[in-house]
Amino acid sequence: MTASPDTPAPPPGSLSGLPRVLRLIGGTSLSLAITILGLLLVTFIIGRVVPIDPVLAIVGERATTAQYEATRLALGLDEPMWKQFAIYVGNAVQGDLGQSLRTKREVSADIIRYFPATLELATLATLFGVLVGVPAGVLAATRPGTWVDQVVRIVGLMGYSMPVFWLGLLALLVFYGILGWVGGPGRLDAGFSMMFELDVQQRTGMILIDTALAGEWAMFRNAISHIILPSAVLGYTSMAYISRMTRSFMMNELGQEYITTARVKGMPEWRVVWVHALKNVMVPLITVIALSYAYLLEGSVLTETIFAWPGLGSYITDALFAADMPAVLGGTVVVGVVFVTLNMASDLLYRLVDPRAR
Amino acid sequence: MTLLSVKDLRVTFDTEAGKVEAVRGVSFSLGRERLGIVGESGSGKTMTGRSVLRLIRPPGRIEATEMVFDGTDLMAASEREMRALRGQRIAMVMQDPKYSLNPVMKVGAQLTEGLRLRDGMSAKAAREKAIEALEAVQIRGPERVMEAYPHELSGGMGQRVMIAMMLIPNPDLLIADEPTSALDVTVQAEVLSILDGLVRDRGMGLIFISHDLRLVGRFCDRVLVMYKGRVVEELEAKNLMQAQHPYTQGLLNCLPRIGGSRAPLPGLDRAAEWAE
Numbered sequence: 160m161t162a163s164p165d166t167p168a169p170p171p172g173s174l175s176g177l178p179r180v181l182r183l184i185g186g187t188s189l190s191l192a193i194t195i196l197g198l199l200l201v202t203f204i205i206g207r208v209v210p211i212d213p214v215l216a217i218v219g220e221r222a223t224t225a226q227y228e229a230t231r232l233a234l235g236l237d238e239p240m241w242k243q244f245a246i247y248v249g250n251a252v253q254g255d256l257g258q259s260l261r262t263k264r265e266v267s268a269d270i271i272r273y274f275p276a277t278l279e280l281a282t283l284a285t286l287f288g289v290l291v292g293v294p295a296g297v298l299a300a301t302r303p304g305t306w307v308d309q310v311v312r313i314v315g316l317m318g319y320s321m322p323v324f325w326l327g328l329l330a331l332l333v334f335y336g337i338l339g340w341v342g343g344p345g346r347l348d349a350g351f352s353m354m355f356e357l358d359v360q361q362r363t364g365m366i367l368i369d370t371a372l373a374g375e376w377a378m379f380r381n382a383i384s385h386i387i388l389p390s391a392v393l394g395y396t397s398m399a400y401i402s403r404m405t406r407s408f409m410m411n412e413l414g415q416e417y418i419t420t421a422r423v424k425g426m427p428e429w430r431v432v433w434v435h436a437l438k439n440v441m442v443p444l445i446t447v448i449a450l451s452y453a454y455l456l457e458g459s460v461l462t463e464t465i466f467a468w469p470g471l472g473s474y475i476t477d478a479l480f481a482a483d484m485p486a487v488l489g490g491t492v493v494v495g496v497v498f499v500t501l502n503m504a505s506d507l508l509y510r511l512v513d514p515r516a517r
Numbered sequence: 518m519t520l521l522s523v524k525d526l527r528v529t530f531d532t533e534a535g536k537v538e539a540v541r542g543v544s545f546s547l548g549r550e551r552l553g554i555v556g557e558s559g560s561g562k563t564m565t566g567r568s569v570l571r572l573i574r575p576p577g578r579i580e581a582t583e584m585v586f587d588g589t590d591l592m593a594a595s596e597r598e599m600r601a602l603r604g605q606r607i608a609m610v611m612q613d614p615k616y617s618l619n620p621v622m623k624v625g626a627q628l629t630e631g632l633r634l635r636d637g638m639s640a641k642a643a644r645e646k647a648i649e650a651l652e653a654v655q656i657r658g659p660e661r662v663m664e665a666y667p668h669e670l671s672g673g674m675g676q677r678v679m680i681a682m683m684l685i686p687n688p689d690l691l692i693a694d695e696p697t698s699a700l701d702v703t704v705q706a707e708v709l710s711i712l713d714g715l716v717r718d719r720g721m722g723l724i725f726i727s728h729d730l731r732l733v734g735r736f737c738d739r740v741l742v743m744y745k746g747r748v749v750e751e752l753e754a755k756n757l758m759q760a761q762h763p764y765t766q767g768l769l770n771c772l773p774r775i776g777g778s779r780a781p782l783p784g785l786d787r788a789a790e791w792a793e
Binding site: 419424427439514515 | 603605609630
């Protein structure tokens, strides 16, 4: 925007800027709602077109016609399509995603049990990816062509190209099987697992947080020893991605004119790179980090399988093998909502970091 | 008294396609006066200016038989000594404030960081000094500008902020690299007169880099005309109209005059032997 030379626009963050922020959040929520409605439409249609008869799946093959018909009416399958969809959306909004055929529990109750495990794992993995990936990318960008750059590139390339199931097995073999430094598969040792279920108040479902809140430090340490390996394996992939993107964003920023300005002012190199340039790198990097976090939150089936991690990925996979459509679709809706929400959050965060986008 | 003396300055870029010489043996010296460097795009004038600060990015290389600033050998100085010079004694204003100010930092933070970080000033003292500097470049309402981000400023305003920022440490030498080329014609004169006043009052040396020969002629004491990395002519600004070199004459004649003939302007001659 152009202002006349002596009257700058009111700085953002002042009162006059407030309605804009509210409008922004309002607009974001609206598009969030529309996206989720679209998502529900897709899962609804999938539920109707897959060649699995939902009634038969419940009553079983030996049911009588009368039983079959009663269940069909109970499920509302005699209603017109649009009404079925309206009921589906209404239920979903209230958190009712139907009943799982396999576990006989509410799908939403199942997901509340399984999702925290994935959340815990994905968060730790992303933390690892950011804390290692960003500095590595910055170091590589400031020393292009040197051995540092080569090491970051090769380590990153390995993260990209090594299949995660193989890396996971290898890590288990070395650090658990041979060296015995860490706990094995599962979220806790068997003994602790029972104690956690019975004795610890489960406020969040995330073991690290719940045990810390309860002051169960032995259990906390055990949980750490279990989560460290799968989160490192998952985090390695996201670290590889983040470090590469950081390197390329940083190279771009270091060629900008404001960097020369900072140097003309006599700023030390660390400040030029880690303050002046990095603040600008964070703008595009937020999207990259949010996407990689969202990707991990969908539950990584392979990692969860190898580490016997009872997360969302393995829940949906198990449901799929059992032809448990309500659970599959309910899980899909949750994954979709998480993904869309994170995208929106990164959009909002992006505007916070970049004053030009406000 | 000589402030800066440069002899046989060369800037070379080793690219995959071979060596590219942006500056090829430029020599000049400068007291507390205004030296203009004029030339077309790619003549090496910007590279010459940045060499003095030793801010040529690799793969660029700077060579010179002599480059001395007020007794300090710039070619031998450590990076640490260069940083001290850059912050305090040599400053540079660049072409476009849209790119030369950090887009995600508030103007105030950019103005005060040198004072706070290097001079260890308190936040309050640094702020006061920065506001003074903004007032010196005739910005009204400096408190509001301190809180603004660069994109909220107009071009003329941004360039004044840039000048204020560079003059805070009271440097002995200011390099102004096309400081008004990116601005609207109406604000160019304003920014120039602010720059002119400050340089005059504080008695600093100025290297004014521009492609506009007439502007440089009005503004400077002495003019270097560069062509393909070499100085083809050096002359007193007041003798500009008596320029001998055909390239300088070409630069003078390629500008239209208000009320002058509407015949097509003569193209610029570029004889290869001038570059020898």
